[in-house]
Amino acid sequence: MLTVPVSLSANPYEIVISSDFFPQFGTFFKKWTNGARHAIIISDTNVEPLYAMKIAEILAESGVENDLCVVEAGEESKCVEVAQMLWERLIECGADRKTVITAVGGGVVGDLAGFVAATINRGLPFIQVPTTLLAQVDSSVGGKTGINIPQGKNLVGAFWQPKGVFMDMAVLRTLDERQYRAGMAEVVKYGVIMDADFFAFLEKNVEKINSRDESILSQIIARCCALKAEVVLEDERETSGRRAILNYGHTFGHVVEKLGGFGTWLHGEGVGIGMTFAARLALKLDPENSELKELQKRQDALLEMLRIPTRIPDFPRDEILNTMLRDKKTENGTLRFVLPNRLGDCVMKTIQGIEKFI
Numbered sequence: 060m061l062t063v064p065v066s067l068s069a070n071p072y073e074i075v076i077s078s079d080f081f082p083q084f085g086t087f088f089k090k091w092t093n094g095a096r097h098a099i100i101i102s103d104t105n106v107e108p109l110y111a112m113k114i115a116e117i118l119a120e121s122g123v124e125n126d127l128c129v130v131e132a133g134e135e136s137k138c139v140e141v142a143q144m145l146w147e148r149l150i151e152c153g154a155d156r157k158t159v160i161t162a163v164g165g166g167v168v169g170d171l172a173g174f175v176a177a178t179i180n181r182g183l184p185f186i187q188v189p190t191t192l193l194a195q196v197d198s199s200v201g202g203k204t205g206i207n208i209p210q211g212k213n214l215v216g217a218f219w220q221p222k223g224v225f226m227d228m229a230v231l232r233t234l235d236e237r238q239y240r241a242g243m244a245e246v247v248k249y250g251v252i253m254d255a256d257f258f259a260f261l262e263k264n265v266e267k268i269n270s271r272d273e274s275i276l277s278q279i280i281a282r283c284c285a286l287k288a289e290v291v292l293e294d295e296r297e298t299s300g301r302r303a304i305l306n307y308g309h310t311f312g313h314v315v316e317k318l319g320g321f322g323t324w325l326h327g328e329g330v331g332i333g334m335t336f337a338a339r340l341a342l343k344l345d346p347e348n349s350e351l352k353e354l355q356k357r358q359d360a361l362l363e364m365l366r367i368p369t370r371i372p373d374f375p376r377d378e379i380l381n382t383m384l385r386d387k388k389t390e391n392g393t394l395r396f397v398l399p400n401r402l403g404d405c406v407m408k409t410i411q412g413i414e415k416f417i
């Protein structure tokens with residue numbers, strides 16, 4: 060079992076990474092909540108039979124009364140109607156200030172349940188049990204919660220830190236191949252933006268990663284959580300700009316997600332293509348830089364070995380430009396892009412005349 064501390068001064072908490080299906084979840088639940096006696100588990104239709112029922116059993120065995128609320132699997136559930144349904148269910152289930160909202164699922168369930176926890180009764184304690192690779196390395200760490208509205212994704216939300224995050228490697232066995240690879244794109248991202256040694260570790264362990272070796276995966280996930288926690292500690296509420304480095308590959312990734320049409324590309328697949336684009340853009344801006352040449356070569360090779368998409372789709376150039384300029388990182392017509400300096404180091408750069416590079 061590995062533990063990663065998230066040492067926020069107001070809300071310190073820990074991330075526990077176990078194997079063999081949550082053997083100590085009950086113990087940690089009690090420790091993190093000062094012995095709370097009531098939990099409401101929020102999950103989705105896919106994860107309920109796989110893991111949420113198991114979590115309910117473990118809590119019951121630990122003397123924690125619990126109710127289970129299940130939403131439809133999929134991004135569509137991150138909406139105000141489903142949030143409202145949950146607010147009402149929570150009250151019907153007798154939620155009071157000591158009730159612990161427990162999210163069991165991927166990033167959709169985590170964001171939605173976290174938002175509901177942040178808003179019901181002016182905020183209830185919250186625990187995350189992330190079950191996708193993406194949720195384990197990214198969305199469950201850092202306290203961002205939220206829902207979508209027709210005007211855009213994640214436009215309504217709150218920073219709401221969990222009391223603890225409990226993840227188990229064994230749940231990754233049932234994750235489908237595409238979801239697994241998409242989550243792995245975010246893993247590669249951490250190596251490129253923050254940690255060249257970690258990137259080399261990934262290169263060395265490609266085969267084990269592809270066969271979902273749980274011992275390697277737990278080390279990888281622990282490292283990603285520690286790196287994300289480091290950034291979140293420096294910039295908890297996205298005010299200094301530091302947290303923006305986590306958006307490496309995301310500006311162009313969003314273009315791919317949008318122009319590809321809803322549901323065509325998974326978010327992580329967009330990130331793989333977006334990182335490929337960003338590495339090329341960095342090199343176009345500084346063509347003789349040998350560190351950037353090496354980065355591009357190694358990043359391309361690693362993404363390919365991990366079977367993460369890198370080929371930039373043939374979208375019309377005008378549509379790419381328009382979509383990019385509408386992205387939230389645009390300020391006064393110039394584009395802000397997270398670009399690598401070298402493996403393990405990146406910065407936010409302002410780019411004028413992006414059309415020259417597309």
Ligand SMILES: NC(=O)c1ccc[n+]([C@@H]2O[C@H](COP(=O)([O-])OP(=O)(O)OC[C@H]3O[C@@H](n4cnc5c(N)ncnc54)[C@H](O)[C@@H]3O)[C@@H](O)[C@H]2O)c1
Pocket residue numbers: 103104105106109132133134137164165166167168170190191192193194197198199200201202203204212213230231232233234235238
């Ligand atoms: N809060 C943040 O900081 C943050 C960061 C990144 C992404 N996100 C959000 O995360 C969401 C995407 O999360 P996601 O990629 O986990 O998607 P998801 O929650 O939709 O999960 C993907 C699919 O896998 C299923 N699933 C989950 N765990 C499983 C398992 N162990 N075995 C089999 N199937 C399983 C789900 O039911 C779903 O169908 C987006 O809404 C995004 O905005 C939030």
Ligand SMILES: [Zn+2]
Pocket residue numbers: 197245309326330
């Ligand atoms: Zn992402």
